Amino acid sequence: MTTLTSALGRPLRLAVIGGGPGSFIGSIHRGGATLDGHFQVVAGAFSSDPERSRQAAIDLHIERGYASGAELIDAEAGRPDRPDVIAIMTPNNSHHALARQALARGFHVMCEKPLTLTAAEADDLVQAARQADRLFCVAYAYTGFPMVRQARRMIADGVLGELRMVQCEYLQGHLARVSEAETRATDWHFDPAVSGSSLILGEIGTHAWHLAQFVSGMQPSALTAEVCATAPGRQAHDYATVMTRYDNGARGMIWVTQAAAGAEHGLKFRIFGTEGGLEWHQQQPNELIYRPLDQPCQVLVKGGPGLSEAARRVSRVVIGHPEGYQEAFASLYHDLAEAVVARETGQTSLSADNAFPTVEDGADGMHFIETALRSVAEGGVWVPMR
Amino acid sequence: MTTLTSALGRPLRLAVIGGGPGSFIGSIHRGGATLDGHFQVVAGAFSSDPERSRQAAIDLHIERGYASGAELIDAEAGRPDRPDVIAIMTPNNSHHALARQALARGFHVMCEKPLTLTAAEADDLVQAARQADRLFCVAYAYTGFPMVRQARRMIADGVLGELRMVQCEYLQGHLARVSEAETRATDWHFDPAVSGSSLILGEIGTHAWHLAQFVSGMQPSALTAEVCATAPGRQAHDYATVMTRYDNGARGMIWVTQAAAGAEHGLKFRIFGTEGGLEWHQQQPNELIYRPLDQPCQVLVKGGPGLSEAARRVSRVVIGHPEGYQEAFASLYHDLAEAVVARETGQTSLSADNAFPTVEDGADGMHFIETALRSVAEGGVWVPMR
Amino acid sequence: MTTLTSALGRPLRLAVIGGGPGSFIGSIHRGGATLDGHFQVVAGAFSSDPERSRQAAIDLHIERGYASGAELIDAEAGRPDRPDVIAIMTPNNSHHALARQALARGFHVMCEKPLTLTAAEADDLVQAARQADRLFCVAYAYTGFPMVRQARRMIADGVLGELRMVQCEYLQGHLARVSEAETRATDWHFDPAVSGSSLILGEIGTHAWHLAQFVSGMQPSALTAEVCATAPGRQAHDYATVMTRYDNGARGMIWVTQAAAGAEHGLKFRIFGTEGGLEWHQQQPNELIYRPLDQPCQVLVKGGPGLSEAARRVSRVVIGHPEGYQEAFASLYHDLAEAVVARETGQTSLSADNAFPTVEDGADGMHFIETALRSVAEGGVWVPMR
């Protein structure tokens, strides 16, 4: 993987909007982009205060600092050494405008999820990306784990037979207690005007929804949902369960919450087909449990025997050496880099295993949110998807 | 525990109906009844063929064999050394009549689940048991595990604060493939006239439903359900998901299936309250994961430090020595024995930790089945319980 | 398995010496003997006080109580309905004499481990058993777990190729703290005259030593040992590590302790051959980790696909229903019962999978203890076995 950019004779250039010093997601994006040596971070906008934004760039040893994302996009667009990709990691309500502008100026885009505030905005970005003919990656980071890629490949290859059940859950505990930041809305996540119509669905529901489809390769045709606040006195949603139906008769279920006291980061899927089942847990990401029908259970491991090229190409370290969240993020940047380099060097096709989540995936997540909320509003009925 | 029956000067006497040689559940009942030395099996009816039934009794070294349950109840009722308890482990459609008869003749009853074919039959047994003033245990065996008792006690003691989420799942895989016995209905489980209106809900749905309530101490006020067959060509239900609401605003979810290829016996609950969470998995039954809010996770173990009397009284072996399904069953018989001995010796009250599931619990399971099926029939709407 | 004794027309008869009410091992032996319906406990000696012994028998609903083991053996030997087997679960220093007497009176014997106080006594019992032509089972109970039997069968069948490493560890924590019972020697385990020359080696070292051989099928040719007390102020050994060599060039290692603070009952083996490895942990006894060379790891489970008859014949409950220590004990009694019945009915051969540990295994454990202590006494040198 270290020679992906050799053909260019330079690393790709990345500009970041949001994610300054002290931000968790900022260091994850920069670390993910640079880990494999594909990207160099050349510009950033970290604060609406020009002085603080500039200082942040200096502290991070990033060459060019800007006072706003809009200014960055405008200024960088005119440079001969302009960035190849703009990465957007600001609060949700600014994604649409920034991504719109970046596309309009001809940049490829990496954008945090949820993609936008509404499905309409998201559909607009889908159109804009198509018109601009630019690459657009949405940061559904869990798709970058090698064993998630392995599961996806096995299912695509028919190893499980026809799928019958798709379950995905995502349990966190950090909202088990109603916080002061929440009640005063000093945390933007709790302000619907900034974060969107459903905290839980936007924050982690879209992850679970997307992961289920990314791995299963199937799209539910209808759903019924329960979305609510379980913590006494809370306004924002902290809990959702969703039941789904697929056209082939399979059934699915999603359970997401951030109010499960003591839960850590329990993203997990279990998928069963006529010929076997798969189980993956984000907290032990280097293992994939495979249960072939009528045969002993297998534990597939990253770097171990029996893995597909889909898993190997996003693995960095040999068997038994754990890789984690940062590496999964790097795999999204890796796939994006591969696609950008292919564009720059005139290649016409990518590996079938290049699988970064796209703007369409991001838009699908917004439709999921709105469909689930419609089911709730109508008393818990089944609602078709699209 | 070995002296529970010393006051009587004899072990309790048990008669069993159903569960002859080769039957899984038969040996589990007999082993459960005798493991702690509380019961002696004195009579049995194992087959509708008088000769085979008698031979079965001889093979099992049981003194008296009968050609039918009805005959057994009649004949044993008149003996001076009559059994204290009649245990019924026949196909579901015979539970009601046999239990009715046993109660009418003054026996205490142990009965397999699902209790009956319909909620109406079940309610009738509740009335009959009350009128006869007899003890009636329903074999929800998972309630006998020490760490299930521990979880129940912790929640009752308020350790989790107010409960907010109750999830219970039960995944099996033996029906992943449609079998010949099923399509020809040579297995009574697939004949609704014998097993009841929903295979999956009767077989394991009632277990999950009851366990959630046994541990949480809360009864859902409404539910919405999806109940169906996922295996292509199957008639009988093999899959159900249920979403529940509780009066205090908590939410719940149940997922049961016997068609999850490769799944073993994945009965598991996760319960979260304002002050912490608990997780238990039947396949590692001697552990209970306790997640106190804002403190490190604890792994409570059977026989280990920090356990309640509720767990200790149904533990037989010291720390680290695994106890399993047979022992859980024995704990139901233990609690029943304790209650019978209390009656016989004129004690007026039992330990608060005596917790065998009752005829009311069995009837509640039947109401759960009918309510869930009503939700499905009405298009997946929310339906109140009772 | 329920018809093992049908040919006799009666259950086998067992007399127990030691293990009265309140004794952990007493209820385990009685439960193990009766769980499968093979044995009926007909007589017992539970105390050197005649009155207490008799009362214990009454409390346990056992027909005949005696004031001593010697009296029991003498009295029962003359009865027409005399016991088939005498089970000895008294303190270690009485095993030799009681077993000697039982053999002399023609009884088959079940005896707790360590077999005796010295290797010389043990060798004497081997001779006595041969001369008496009686069956003699030593209660190395961990050999009764289905997945231990599975491991043994796989290795015997060559699944691992030639063995290269045999590791067995057994970590307990209940002696992490020096107790009052210990310093005053009110607990017989701490009195070498009663328990033998090395507490740790007798109590659990022999288990680990035997298990390694039972599963691997190989006998070390030499060892070097470290045996000591690690708890400050303790006299008795609470820790041992042993390195072993095998004739085929394989190496082995044993680690046993009862002073590992917080450890539960961590008996575990890991065995590696040229074609794969096996791992088993007593605390998750229903799983066996199988690592075939260059292929994905498998988790074999009790009752699951791919198991041998050796495992199935000592499994009672279907897949995913945990079986534990009590059931493992029952499997020793099961194998012993099968052998006794074979004798009584004139069968000449037993199943190759009948595998109860014998008096020779018990004697080998005593030689292990003495060889290990010799290595220590000589400064930690390598000492040949036998």
Added chain:
Amino acid sequence: MTTLTSALGRPLRLAVIGGGPGSFIGSIHRGGATLDGHFQVVAGAFSSDPERSRQAAIDLHIERGYASGAELIDAEAGRPDRPDVIAIMTPNNSHHALARQALARGFHVMCEKPLTLTAAEADDLVQAARQADRLFCVAYAYTGFPMVRQARRMIADGVLGELRMVQCEYLQGHLARVSEAETRATDWHFDPAVSGSSLILGEIGTHAWHLAQFVSGMQPSALTAEVCATAPGRQAHDYATVMTRYDNGARGMIWVTQAAAGAEHGLKFRIFGTEGGLEWHQQQPNELIYRPLDQPCQVLVKGGPGLSEAARRVSRVVIGHPEGYQEAFASLYHDLAEAVVARETGQTSLSADNAFPTVEDGADGMHFIETALRSVAEGGVWVPMR
């Protein structure tokens, strides 16, 4: 952590010797150095072929490429923008000369393990580093995991009381089969002139030895060892067990092998004291099992409640997001960077939790190897350390 180098106004500069494109350890070092933004890689020597070395630098987007480590050190020493640190990841037999030269030219050093070929060479480097007054980090990477740091801090704080047992094992399986590269010695690891006197002790024995001391804070006073080849026909050592004694009466044990068929990367320690025990497994690195005496077991997790500053300062992502081997490596570079910056900015003391392994630790590993081999040569006797 992102502002560690802000005071310098530039990232630190790193030159790397060895580890070109395709090298596993090369990308790990570069990724580790740059992940947190502390270092920029400015120069490299990747091949003894000048053209290939230059091309490698170009492919990796590294500014200056050299045909040899010696040339790099000489040339870079004279630059005004000379590197702060030289990282050496060449075969073992070149470590001593390169590190010697780097120290002589005033560079701080990061060096792979085993430090040298002999203890004498290693002692020489200790002297050289002291004389040059330069920082010297040895890449014992497992010391960088947050939960390893947590364990070390807990023990140093006395949480376990006085230590009684220190066990460390490290099981790999990639040498289960004798390879062609091995028999023809086309892999330098199998050439003692290049890799040193004991493959297994140099490759992973030193890791296990160091980790035991790093965490326990105790140094064994004597050892006895078994070191050998278990694979038939192999010359190089692939297996070692070591028993240790500590001055306070504690005992220890080490088990390392690369020939355990099917094993992955099983580095694990278990340490027990008078007040509790700790257990850590590299394959689940974000968990630390803590067993306080007489209290329930706790599972401490990276980013979770109850952690020390020692763990937090080397954690990058919030609770439940796994961090792995690459991040552990980054933590060594982080600690080294912190120390270099402190030097450059005239700070006199470092955090007590800065804990990068030093040249003295590297030398201790070489003494361990030689002492263990001496024990073997003398027939398995106990040998004092130093």
